Amino acid sequence: MTIKPELSLALRRIIHGVYIISTKNEGKVNAMTAAWVARASFEPPLITVAIGNTRHSHEMIKSSGIFAVNVLSVENIMLGKHFGLKTGKKTDKFADMDYDVKATGSPILKDCTAWLDCKVVSSIEAGDHTIFIGECLDGGVMREADTLIYDKEKFYR
Ligand SMILES: Cc1cc2nc3c(=O)[nH]c(=O)nc-3n(C[C@H](O)[C@H](O)[C@H](O)COP(=O)(O)O)c2cc1C
Numbered sequence: 001m002t003i004k005p006e007l008s009l010a011l012r013r014i015i016h017g018v019y020i021i022s023t024k025n026e027g028k029v030n031a032m033t034a035a036w037v038a039r040a041s042f043e044p045p046l047i048t049v050a051i052g053n054t055r056h057s058h059e060m061i062k063s064s065g066i067f068a069v070n071v072l073s074v075e076n077i078m079l080g081k082h083f084g085l086k087t088g089k090k091t092d093k094f095a096d097m098d099y100d101v102k103a104t105g106s107p108i109l110k111d112c113t114a115w116l117d118c119k120v121v122s123s124i125e126a127g128d129h130t131i132f133i134g135e136c137l138d139g140g141v142m143r144e145a146d147t148l149i150y151d152k153e154k155f156y157r
Contacts, residue, residue, distance in 0.1 A: 012152070015149060015150075016035035016036060016150040017035065017037065017148060017149060017150065018034075018072045018147075018148040019033070019035070019037045019049075019072060020033055020072065020079060020109060021033075021049050021061075021067050022070060022099075022109070023060045023067045023068070023106050024066065025060040025063050025064035026064075028060075029094050029107045030088035030093060031083050031088070031093060031107060031109075032051075032083050032087075033081075033084025033085075034050070035150040036049065036050035040133060045135065045136040046135055047069065047118065048131050048133050049067065049069070049132050049134065051129060051132060055087070056087050056089040060088075061132055065119060066105065066117075066119055066120065068108055068116060068118065069115065070107075070108060070109045070112035070114075071113045071116075073143075073146060073147065075145065076111060076112065076113075076148060079109065079111060079112075080148065080155065081155075094107060097109070098111070102138050102140075103117045103138045104119060106118075110142075112142060113141065113144075113145045114139065114140065114142060115139060118134030119135055119137055120132050121134065121135045
């Protein structure tokens, strides 16, 4: 299906931050960059992440039922590229990467500005993506910094 250029431009007006979605399944950790992350409920605290069905992270989150959201700032663009431009199917993206674990065991990057540790409570198939709804079991702020806003031109420059 081809989307007409003007529709594509209009869709790009929706503002997103940039996050690293990490998970752990059968003893292995992996993470990917994601912009399609949103809050969904105050009580309980729920968030959604839209993960492409072909991502390695997709099968890992589906199987493990856990993920963490690592929030990035402008200083973390290299992290966004590291986790967003290659797949964990072929490489260990966590080799030489510092991280902690909290409630679920999903990696929390030491360089992120804030983190949310979630268990999947529901999922919805949405075209070529799956929306995972996660309940935040824990979360914290590591440092004060504005969240990185996704801008295609600046990100890939
Ligand atoms: C800035 C940026 C934002 C991205 N946002 C998403 C997203 O919201 N959902 C998604 O499925 N993929 C997104 N991606 C693509 C994945 O990060 C990329 O396909 C990654 O290699 C998947 O890794 P995995 O196969 O190890 O899970 C984004 C990539 C970048 C660079």
